[in-house]
Amino acid sequence: MVAPVIGRASDRFGRRRTLMVCMAGNIVWTVLWIYSSSFETFLVARVIAGLCEGNVQISNTVIADVTDVNTRSSGMALVGIAFAVGFTLGPSIGAYFSTKTSNEATVSAYAPFAMAAMFSLALLLIESAYLYVKLPETLHFKKSPASQQPSKQAKGDSPRVRQVLQRLNMVHFAYLFFFSGMEYTLTFLTHDKFNFTNMQQGRLLGFIGITSTILQGGYVRRVKGRSGSQGDKALVTQGMVGCTLGLLSIAICCFNAKDDGPSWWLWAGAVGFAVASATVVNCLNSMVSLAGDSPGESRAGGTDTGRRLGDFRSAGQIGRALGPVFACSVYWLAGATVCYIVGAVAVAAITLTFVTGIPAKAHSGTHKTE
Template sequence: MVFVSSSIRLIRTQGPENIFSRMDADQTTQGNGHSSRIITVVFFTLLLDLLGFTLILPLLPSILDYYSERNDVVYQSLQSLVDRFKEAFGVPSEVKYNTVLFGGLIGSTFSLLQFVSSPLTGAASDRYGRRPLMFLTTAGLISSYILWAFSHSFTIFLLSRVIGGICKSNVSLCTAIMADLPQPKARNKGMAMIGVAFSLGFTFGPLMGAYFALRPKESDLFYQGPAFLALGFSAVDLLFIFIMLPETLHKDNKAHQMTSKIQELRDLLNPLALFNFTAVTRTKEIPSEQKIKNLKVLGMVYFTYLFFFSGLEFTLSFLTHQRFQFSSMQQGKMFLFIGIVMALIQGGYARRIKPGQQIKTVRLALILLIPAFLLVGIAWNLILLYTGLFLYSFAAAVVVPCLSAQVSEHGTAGQKGVVMGILRSLGALARALGPIVSSSVYWLTGAESCFFIYSVGFIAPLALLSRLDRQKNE
């Protein structure tokens, strides 16, 4: 909380445009100064949000143990699903694997909720503005943390995760705000700073969660400290949005009404329609045919990349525990390494990528992922493992910001919300399906085969990028 209050005091006294002044030294015009201010405000807004969101991550194993000991009916029902999966794919009967799979089930549910909510929230923001929807989703997150703090049953805990999953569509709103920026260079920097916020949030949030969960052994409610801290972060975030965040969607750019409300919902919930960006073509301001084609390809690149990436990311916990006997603390140190490398790359390199170099950078990152996961798959010592993880971190730092910046170039001013919401939705679907498929392949074929198969899988998004080049030459 000291960090939060200091950050707000710094912004109020110096002005958001002066923070990161070194980054923005080359921006001297009034328009660029305004963009810099928006980038800074969104960065802090998202960082506060992600610090609260990630507090729970290191606590999930203990929380699941807490409810399993109480013979909660809902918990036991979900546990039977995990047990059937373990039997079908030959997963060893170890507590570690059970916890990872159960956590993966909850994570997939969380991602599916984002798959549903992100395009709907994005479309609503195109119609009513970014700021009101940011208020609404942040207020929803506050309610989810209140439920978590008093979740004496697994049903209440699960309800808190459901509400949280629906309201995490605020991330797509942050990307839509960055997409509203007028200059391509500013949009690219904005997407990179969103990546920095993610890296910092996922690096320091879990550490704070573990620290605030420290309680006397006789206390059952070990999770209340992190829950109330998450509530505090979100409350400060809501106040921060009210004081600092302007509306970036101009009234003249608000989306026109679609021909049919039922058709609109169908376009925003049907996976096939989302892959085709059908909702973008329903308004009066329809992008060019070439831009629609590019959106479809970029959406497929985004989905296939995250499908393979999230799958291998999920199985890392299996591999390091099985091969190197990593404890939870060692797992935490591994992800801390990844987070720090990502933050350095995003803050020092990704934000400087020129708009015309984004696809080239994505192609390089995808190529590097092939040897990265091959090294992780065959690693028999920590040097090979961390070499692969370093290459992995580079890709994780640049692919999503660069693709997001590219997608933001498509669609009219009144469609940025729905375009970025659809992209976020496709990513959520990939993150819901990827871990389930990858863990199945892992236990059926073994670690080496799984990582080899998935490494080769990155050829798919590379091939799609080549298709994008052919479309440009047509």
């Protein structure tokens, strides 16, 4: 809910200043987490965390500021790669530190798993210091003399561009509603059907994360580098198709579940999830930031990029919050096979809507839909 506010704040006060405020909020909530000996204190910490969750959003906005229409897509992939690496390594590091506790004389002063929080705090302090020293303000970053000309975008989006942005936001919401929901049930599935241990579940999720990282660093960046903005729609479509096939593979795995362990269908489904993770959201981010730019325009991101990406992220986060509730309800009420079939059909419908309803690039003015 605060993503649009953070986006607009970065447009008004600057990316660097807004990001540093978010980092300060992250430090505050992590300190509260360390000392949250009661659930109420921990809940307050999590509320502060939600209010200050602008790191990824502003990172995307900064990249939009310093890239043009030809390099925006490959630049956005860098955030995706960093995200995938973090999601791959983070759970393992957190699991390690969760086994460590303070000495008995002081343990009562800290929250459970305080060592993991202390490690997170150390990383946040290092990151904040680095950003304070190294990150310049990019709000009015200019790439060329041509970018000094007044931008049409500064006058507001045209009705056609606003329509495209609204459709992209709806696609983002619907896609993450089903994708995050189905992803959330994977741990239920592997424990319920195949008696996976925590280590085995970690290997499965790690496989998805590593595969996603490799795809983003290799395939996705190369396709974006060659095709620029024209490749974004193709990559989003490929990712959604991969997600659909992955969900169907997991549904087949559930239908053919055996006591001696999962079939290769489960790992095929994991590959589909990895393809989706590597492509869809990052390329949608790029499409949102590029909507309305003229084909020959070389300027950096407009001064309303924060607003656009804030609205876009807000739609996705709402879907990510509600999706697991829906997916878990279907999983436990109708069964795993039905759950993943429903997910596959839904993502296929979203893919069709995206392909037929959204142009590869919405240029400002009266440029025809591609």
